[in-house]
Amino acid sequence: MPSIDLEGGAKRLSRELSAAWAIARKDMRIYYFKPNIIVSGILFPLFMFLAFATGKNAPPGTLIPGLIAITLLFSASSIEPVSIPIERRVKTFERLLSAPISLHSLVFGESLSGFLYSLVIACLPLALGVVMFSTAIQNAPVLVTAMILTSFCFATLGTLFAAYPTENVGEVMSMLNTVRLPLIFISGVFIPISSMPLIGQKIALFSPLTYGNDMIEFAYTGKSLFSPLLDIVVLMIFILIFQIAANRLYKKFNE
Amino acid sequence: MEYMEAIEVSHLIKKFGPLTALNDITFSVGEGETFGFLGPNGAGKTTTIRILTGISSPTSGTATIFGHDIERDTIAARQSMGIVSENSNVYDDLTAWQNMIFSAQLYHVGRKEREKKTNELLTIFGLHERRNDKVHGFSKGMKRRLTLAMGLVNSPRLLFLDEPTSGLDVQSNLIIRDVVTDLVGKGVTVFLTTHNIEEANVMCDRVAIINKGNIAAIDAPERLKKTIQSVQSIEFSFNHNSADQLDELRRLPLVNDAQKAGDKFKLYTQEPSEVIDAVMAYARTHNLKVISITTLGPSLEDVFIRLTGLKRAGGAVHAID
Numbered sequence: 001m002p003s004i005d006l007e008g009g010a011k012r013l014s015r016e017l018s019a020a021w022a023i024a025r026k027d028m029r030i031y032y033f034k035p036n037i038i039v040s041g042i043l044f045p046l047f048m049f050l051a052f053a054t055g056k057n058a059p060p061g062t063l064i065p066g067l068i069a070i071t072l073l074f075s076a077s078s079i080e081p082v083s084i085p086i087e088r089r090v091k092t093f094e095r096l097l098s099a100p101i102s103l104h105s106l107v108f109g110e111s112l113s114g115f116l117y118s119l120v121i122a123c124l125p126l127a128l129g130v131v132m133f134s135t136a137i138q139n140a141p142v143l144v145t146a147m148i149l150t151s152f153c154f155a156t157l158g159t160l161f162a163a164y165p166t167e168n169v170g171e172v173m174s175m176l177n178t179v180r181l182p183l184i185f186i187s188g189v190f191i192p193i194s195s196m197p198l199i200g201q202k203i204a205l206f207s208p209l210t211y212g213n214d215m216i217e218f219a220y221t222g223k224s225l226f227s228p229l230l231d232i233v234v235l236m237i238f239i240l241i242f243q244i245a246a247n248r249l250y251k252k253f254n255e
Numbered sequence: 256m257e258y259m260e261a262i263e264v265s266h267l268i269k270k271f272g273p274l275t276a277l278n279d280i281t282f283s284v285g286e287g288e289t290f291g292f293l294g295p296n297g298a299g300k301t302t303t304i305r306i307l308t309g310i311s312s313p314t315s316g317t318a319t320i321f322g323h324d325i326e327r328d329t330i331a332a333r334q335s336m337g338i339v340s341e342n343s344n345v346y347d348d349l350t351a352w353q354n355m356i357f358s359a360q361l362y363h364v365g366r367k368e369r370e371k372k373t374n375e376l377l378t379i380f381g382l383h384e385r386r387n388d389k390v391h392g393f394s395k396g397m398k399r400r401l402t403l404a405m406g407l408v409n410s411p412r413l414l415f416l417d418e419p420t421s422g423l424d425v426q427s428n429l430i431i432r433d434v435v436t437d438l439v440g441k442g443v444t445v446f447l448t449t450h451n452i453e454e455a456n457v458m459c460d461r462v463a464i465i466n467k468g469n470i471a472a473i474d475a476p477e478r479l480k481k482t483i484q485s486v487q488s489i490e491f492s493f494n495h496n497s498a499d500q501l502d503e504l505r506r507l508p509l510v511n512d513a514q515k516a517g518d519k520f521k522l523y524t525q526e527p528s529e530v531i532d533a534v535m536a537y538a539r540t541h542n543l544k545v546i547s548i549t550t551l552g553p554s555l556e557d558v559f560i561r562l563t564g565l566k567r568a569g570g571a572v573h574a575i576d
Contacts, residue, residue, distance in 0.1 A: 004501035015363045029350045091344040095405075097363040098308045100333035255271075255311050 023096065023109030024116065025039050025163040031083045032117055036169065041078035042121055045070045052190045061133030065220045066189045067125040069213040070151045073180060076118030077158035084162035091126040097254055107246045114155030115148075117247050122147055135220065142228050143219035147236040150212030156242040157208070163249035182207045188217075193225055208238040259322050261286045261413050261444035262307065267316035269302050269468075270574045276302040278468040279316070284461075286321075286412070289445040291455035291462035291476075295563050299468045306511035307446070309333055320413060334362065334401060337411030340553050341418040341448075347391035351382050354390060355408055362409035369408065376404040395519075403431055413444045420454065432458075438515055456555040464562050469561040472494030479558045489530055490521045492550035493538060500541075501546060507533045 028210045031037055049067045058065070096106055115203060126143075129135035137143055158216035184190065187209035193201055204210045211231040218224035224231070262284040270278040284290040294300050305311040307318055308403050309329040318325045323332035345354050352373060359369035364516055371528045377383040380400040390398060399419075406414060419435065420428045435458065439445060455462050457478045463473040493500070496518050505513035511532055512523040524530045527550045538545050557575055559565070 014480050019363065022357055026346065026349070026357050029353070030346060090319065090347070091342040094340055095338075095344050095358070096361070097310050098336075098338050100330045100363065101361065102330065105424065221445055231333060 008176065014191065016101055019101040020109030020112060021105065024112035027079060027083050027110065027113035031086075031113070034082060036173075037078050037082050037117075037181065040082070041075035041117065042071075045074040045096055045141045048074075048184065050179060059133070061129060061135040063124055063134055064129035064133065065216040066213065067128075068122050068147070069150065069187075069189050069209060069216050070184050071122045072118050072126055072147060072212065073154050073183065073209055075121040076151045077153035077161075077176060077180060079114035079117055079155070080158040080162040082169050083109065083113075083173055084131055084159075085167050085169045088165070089167035097250075099111045103247045104243070105251055107156070107243055107250065109176045110162070111152065111155040111159045111243075114158050115152045118151040119147060122151065133248060137219060137227050138222050139219045139220050145228075146215030146219060147231065149232060150208070150215070153208045153212065153239050153242065156239055156246065158244045160246040160249065163246055163253055165253040179227070183207050184209075188213050188225070211235050211238075259286060260284065260319075261288065261321060263317075263319045264303075264307070265317045267303070267306065267318060268314045269306065269311070269346055270314045271477055277306075277313070278470055280465070280468070280470050281385065282463055282470060284446060284471055286435050286444055287439075287442045289439050289447060289458055290381050290467065291459035292446060292448045293452065293462055293559055294465035295565060298465045298563070300465060303465070304446075304448065307378045308338055308415060310334065329565045334409070335412045337408035337409060337414045337415050339419060341421070342403045342560075343395070345398055345401050345405065346389050348389060352386040354401060355405060358405040359408045364409055368563035372408050372410070376407055377433060377493050381426075382403045394424070394466060395422065396424045396526075396552060399423055400430060400480075401428055403434065407434075407438075413446065416447045416449075418449055418451075419447070420451065421537055423450070446514065452554070452556040452559055462555070464559055468523060468562040470546065472558070476555050480553045480555060482557055483553045483561050486523060486553040486561065487525065488521050488523045488551045488553075489527050489534065489548060490519050491534060492519045493547055494544040496520070498539055504534070504537065507537065509533070511540075536564065 013254075044254055045067075049063070049070055053060070053063050053067075053098065083234075084093060084115065088094070096241040099106075130137075158176065161179075162172055164172055164175060166172060186196075186204050187193075187207045188204060193204050194205065211226065212235045214224045215228050220230050226234075260283045262282075264280060264282050267277050267280045268275070270341045272429035280299075280303070282434075292300055292303065302311065306313050307320070307325060309325045312326060319544055323333050332514060346357070349357065355373040355377065356369055359372065364372065374383070378384050380403065382397060382401060382404065385393070385397070387465050390401065393401065396423060403416075403419065416435065419431050423431070445458075447455060447459060459476060463474065463478065464471045472482075498515060498516070501513055501520065502512065503517050504522060507522070507530065509524050509526045510522045510533075513524070514521045520532070531548065531550070534548070535545065537543075
């Protein structure tokens with residue numbers, strides 16, 4: 001009976017989501033206040049931003065979209081590269097791998113904690129812009145959508161890198177930084193994409209941060225390189241690719 | 256109700272590159288059975304468990320848990336299992352209560368049931384008073400008890416127990432053994448891996464001995480012992496025991512091997528009555544009194560040593576590589 005299948009499917013989905021949420025809550029309780037996550041997720045983007053913003057003649061308020069974008073990048077992708085190697089070392093990750101949940105839900109649950117952490121942290125530059133510099137937000141729904149998609153995209157990227165089978169947090173962080181650091185230079189955060197050389201412009205198309213930053217810029221200034229709809233579609237494609245790749249790598253590396 | 260095997264493993268092969276970790280193993284475990292899985296380090300025990308729990312995939316062959324293929328129907332198969340790993344893999348930064356609830360959530364136990372079960376299990380394992388304490392302050396035994404409690408939170412029909420009592424204090428050891436005995440009484444199937452062969456001897460209906468990826472033997476402990484009746488021993492104690500006597504005793508006629516454990520000597524032989532005479536003569540010659548003397552049949556450890564190609568040296572067991 002199709003109705004029974006539908007009911008069974010809904011029940012399974014509800015169970016999977018509930019287990020994913022349990023994993024995310026566990027990470028929130030354990031890892032949100034770990035020193036290396038605070039350094040990597042909050043201080044690192046702040047200092048990176050200050051280093052580049054200092055010396056720019058632009059009014060501080062105009063730098064807020066870029067600060068939000070790199071905060072989302074660093075904070076969202078910082079939880080799982082710390083939590084998963086630690087859990088491998090203390091063998092609690094085996095508990096998750098042997099639980100009656102799909103790998104997709106495990107990856108989703110892990111990413112969820114980075115996603116929520118990042119959304120909260122990104123509210124700090126957002127509030128800073130509003131309170132200190134009276135930075136106007138022209139399109140709040142686009143900003144919220146941009147923050148949600150960008151945050152989830154980078155949280156999944158962090159989970160993907162954490163699939164690398166090591167018990168050493170530093171190893172995952174080093175690999176991740178070889179990707180994260182170049183992203184902030186090629187994605188229009190500090191240098192507008194239109195002023196980059198042609199090769200740089202082409203490379204920018206392969207960076208998810210380009211589309212997240214583009215949407216945030218649109219939300220603040222009404223101007224963007226691409227349409228917000230295109231940004232949404234591309235970010236969703238990146239999330240899908242990272243989720244599938246993470247799923248495959250966790251399967252492969254657990255053999 | 257139709258009888259169903261708890262575990263059915265058929266022609267399981269697992270290769271890691273050129274290394275064959277499991278070489279075509281086949282066995283089954285009946286529902287309600289306590290099944291011991293013994294083998295030296297690197298024999299393939301962990302690989303087998305990782306396949307049976309769906310963490311790893313076999314190169315070929317199949318494994319089913321209560322009829323669910325572990326590869327194709329992984330989630331349904333896992334739902335009926337409880338897994339207690341060798342490491343006490345609990346979250347140190349969570350309280351005992353939070354660990355239990357988290358485990359219950361992973362196994363889809365409903366809210367009311369998980370709170371009831373958590374209360375019940377923490378009480379059974381003597382942890383209820385410490386339920387709101389973070390686990391990092393717990394002793395090794397308490398962590399082990401919590402690990403077992405977490406493995407039981409979904410009321411599993413099949414429990415994988417990996418080294419349940421290794422290195423534990425007496426209290427934790429007794430609690431864990433009592434709980435496992437109680438579970439067995441309730442019809443739970445137990446798949447036990449342990450280095451403590453005496454534990455397997457006492458607890459298991461059947462044991463499998465795996466060596467170098469092959470099942471060397473699989474049977475009830477008593478039947479396995481009968482296969483090596485030639486390995487008998489006598490155990491005795493003198494009024495004065497010293498390590499120097501061991502070499503002399505080892506050289507007695509018909510003695511194949513000798514061990515000293517505490518205040519007792521153990522001599523392995525195929526002819527116990529003649530070795531008893533030789534020991535009595537040795538005692539007279541050296542002005543010693545025999546305090547106690549017992550003849551022993553082969554132990555499960557003897558079977559294990561015989562089948563895995565290990566050898567005794569100086570009372571310890573060493574691998575022959």
